[in-house]
Amino acid sequence: MLTKRIIPCLDVKNGRVVKGVRFKNLRDAGNPAQLAEFYMNENADELVFLDISASWEKRRTMLKWVQDVADRIFIPFTVGGGISSLEQAREIISFGADKISLNTAAVNDPGLVKKCADLLGSQAVVVAIDVKLTIQGNWEVYVEGGKTPTGKDAIQWAKEVERLGCGEILLTSMDKDGTKSGYDNEIIRKIMSSIKVPLIASGGAGEMEHILDTFNAGSDAALAASIFHFGDIRIKELKTYLQKHNIPVRR
Amino acid sequence: MIGIVDYQVGNVGNVLRALKVLDFDAGVIGNPLLVTKDTDTLILPGVGAFGPAMESLEKSGWATFLNAWNKKGLPILGICLGMQLMCDKSLENGVHKGLGFIQGTVTSLGTQKLPHMGWNNITWNGRTPLLASSVPDGTFFFFVHSFALFESPDTAATTRLENKDFVSIIVKDNLAGFQFHPERSGLHGLRLLGTTLSYLMGI
Numbered sequence: 001m002l003t004k005r006i007i008p009c010l011d012v013k014n015g016r017v018v019k020g021v022r023f024k025n026l027r028d029a030g031n032p033a034q035l036a037e038f039y040m041n042e043n044a045d046e047l048v049f050l051d052i053s054a055s056w057e058k059r060r061t062m063l064k065w066v067q068d069v070a071d072r073i074f075i076p077f078t079v080g081g082g083i084s085s086l087e088q089a090r091e092i093i094s095f096g097a098d099k100i101s102l103n104t105a106a107v108n109d110p111g112l113v114k115k116c117a118d119l120l121g122s123q124a125v126v127v128a129i130d131v132k133l134t135i136q137g138n139w140e141v142y143v144e145g146g147k148t149p150t151g152k153d154a155i156q157w158a159k160e161v162e163r164l165g166c167g168e169i170l171l172t173s174m175d176k177d178g179t180k181s182g183y184d185n186e187i188i189r190k191i192m193s194s195i196k197v198p199l200i201a202s203g204g205a206g207e208m209e210h211i212l213d214t215f216n217a218g219s220d221a222a223l224a225a226s227i228f229h230f231g232d233i234r235i236k237e238l239k240t241y242l243q244k245h246n247i248p249v250r251r
Numbered sequence: 252m253i254g255i256v257d258y259q260v261g262n263v264g265n266v267l268r269a270l271k272v273l274d275f276d277a278g279v280i281g282n283p284l285l286v287t288k289d290t291d292t293l294i295l296p297g298v299g300a301f302g303p304a305m306e307s308l309e310k311s312g313w314a315t316f317l318n319a320w321n322k323k324g325l326p327i328l329g330i331c332l333g334m335q336l337m338c339d340k341s342l343e344n345g346v347h348k349g350l351g352f353i354q355g356t357v358t359s360l361g362t363q364k365l366p367h368m369g370w371n372n373i374t375w376n377g378r379t380p381l382l383a384s385s386v387p388d389g390t391f392f393f394f395v396h397s398f399a400l401f402e403s404p405d406t407a408a409t410t411r412l413e414n415k416d417f418v419s420i421i422v423k424d425n426l427a428g429f430q431f432h433p434e435r436s437g438l439h440g441l442r443l444l445g446t447t448l449s450y451l452m453g454i
Contacts, residue, residue, distance in 0.1 A: 001372065001412075003369060074434065074435060074437055076432075094262060096268070098265070120261075120298075167368065167395070196365050220368070
């Protein structure tokens with residue numbers, strides 16, 4: 001039986017994990033490879049790294065830590081953040097990442113999604129979609145780290161990127177992100193019913209129940225950051241809880 | 252030495268990393284002419300679509316080489332698309348002839364959700380007790396695919412998705428294949444990869 005995936009997300013800046021990860025027994029809480037290994041041993045199903053360095057030049061250091069992570073873990077990991085060309089995407093994959101995630105660049109140049117899928121395979125292409133509920137009651141796509149509205153409707157955009165060949169959608173609700181009040185399961189349900197590719201829910205996880213809720217709403221995977229990094233929720237306990245509630249998980 | 256067949260379809264780096272961790276002597280081989288005398292086992296990886304991959308195997312000379320290799324009874328391990336390529340044929344975007352080492356036709360999973368992406372478990376069918384002893388029934392592995400083999404006399408394990416059982420492991424004499432990615436399936440994946448290679452190599 002296919003299980004629901006638990007995915008910790010780590011922000012990396014200039015080769016270091018930022019926003020702090022507070023665990024004892026970690027010699028270097030800023031080292032991406034060491035954290036990756038820690039989460040693999042915690043039984044995380046996949047990892048997502050988001051590079052938030054200011055410029056692509058700084059992101060050249062990205063290839064170094066991507067390789068270090070690939071050397072240490074044997075579960076899939078995705079790298080996103082500022083990838084704007086096929087060449088960058090190819091390079092990151094060749095250094096050992098399993099998937100790349102496109103966000104702003106996909107909106108600016110939808111053809112990039114297709115080019116990446118054709119060259120690297122759909123399984124390697126995640127499109128990250130940041131959405132916000134409008135007064136009219138639909139969800140609008142935002143880019144550039146949530147700063148810029150695009151006028152695009154989230155559901156239409158999800159269908160479009162699926163058609164272009166992406167293998168998975170990472171949906172972040174900006175309304176919910178950081179609130180710890182649960183995922184936005186309304187837009188998740190709407191998008192899920194219009195696409196076939198898997199959906200990763202993101203934004204709003206605060207308690208184990210929130211993850212259970214989004215799985216019951218149909219999400220294939222749940223992504224979270226601070227609740228895992230600060231040790232509020234340990235992945236092993238979370239999986240025990242989910243299993244008790246009849247959610248299939250990998251033990 | 253284990254040679255990883257590089258025919259420009261997908262990333263071979265993570266397979267190599269896994270073999271290094273398992274202490275196998277291994278290298279990536281970009282051309283059949285470069286297969287060294289000490290190479291005793293080949294790994295056929297691969298992602299993407301069947302047709303273009305088969306075309307690439309033929310153009311690069313690998314298809315002919317693999318045929319001769321298999322006729323000699325030398326070990327080949329196929330991973331993901333690599334396993335599918337060893338079959339008779341695939342119906343992915345038309346009808347494509349495969350290498351024909353394994354009896355069976357690769358067809359669409361036909362499930363509601365596609366691709367089948369994530370961790371799913373296997374059920375051994377009892378044909379390969381040695382491999383089954385390395386990881387028990389119900390062990391999870393990482394899958395990413397939209398097509399699969401549903402019936403083959405060479406089935407060693409199956410996996411269930413939306414009430415359909417497809418073939419997740421094949422074993423036939425000198426050949427083995429995984430539909431999942433053992434190199435991305437954590438410690439159990441590494442263990443099964445190591446056991447299978449040792450078995451194929453007669454260690």
